[in-house]
Amino acid sequence: MHVHIFWDSLSPEGLQMPVARCISSLLGLKTTVSENPVRIAGMDMIRRQVDAQALLDSIQAYKRRQNIRDPVLLVVHQDLFREGNRFVFGLARESVGVGVVSTSRLNNEYYNLQGNDDDYIDRIVKEGAHEIGHLFGLHHCEDPECIMFKPDTLDELDRKKKNLCPACREQLEARRAGYIEEC
Numbered sequence: 330m331h332v333h334i335f336w337d338s339l340s341p342e343g344l345q346m347p348v349a350r351c352i353s354s355l356l357g358l359k360t361t362v363s364e365n366p367v368r369i370a371g372m373d374m375i376r377r378q379v380d381a382q383a384l385l386d387s388i389q390a391y392k393r394r395q396n397i398r399d400p401v402l403l404v405v406h407q408d409l410f411r412e413g414n415r416f417v418f419g420l421a422r423e424s425v426g427v428g429v430v431s432t433s434r435l436n437n438e439y440y441n442l443q444g445n446d447d448d449y450i451d452r453i454v455k456e457g458a459h460e461i462g463h464l465f466g467l468h469h470c471e472d473p474e475c476i477m478f479k480p481d482t483l484d485e486l487d488r489k490k491k492n493l494c495p496a497c498r499e500q501l502e503a504r505r506a507g508y509i510e511e512c
């Protein structure tokens with residue numbers, strides 16, 4: 330079992346390997362990175378954002394066609410929204426094992442600050458690991474330093490550590506064992 334990371338062509342070039350390595354060691358899961366084969370569905374021309382639910386539908390359909398049983402995380406650069414939210418950093422659909430993360434609001438340049446690849450990688454890792462956590466059945470956590478804490482702002486994302494709290498860690502390990510058996 331491993332997690333497929335699909336890296337879209339507009340996502341930051343050159344960061345995919347460090348991000349994948351870091352997510353692997355954070356969650357204790359194997360990851361593979363490949364070029365994104367999924368069409369970016371759900372573009373809303375008025376909002377200039379992509380509907381994350383429509384994009385998840387697209388990944389789900391691809392996963393079924395290709396008969397991929399392992400979880401899939403798509404990394405895109407388009408800004409994402411969901412009905413009722415101005416934007417989302419990412420979204421996951423646990424029942425079918427698909428998730429998406431946007432790098433759009435994760436770079437310093439978005440906030441008119443000096444760009445920094447280490448910050449950028451850290452944030453993509455935290456968001457990616459968070460969505461993958463959902464794919465393994467983890468819910469949001471109250472601990473502001475845990476990967477499963479739901480950040481509403483960049484500051485809250487930066488406050489998180491690249492780690493799971495002991496309770497979430499234990500739950501992930503139990504779920505992962507179950508996942509391997511099922512497949």
Ligand SMILES: [Zn+2]
Nearest residue numbers: 459463469479
């Ligand atoms: Zn979440």
Ligand SMILES: [Zn+2]
Nearest residue numbers: 470475494497
């Ligand atoms: Zn936690």
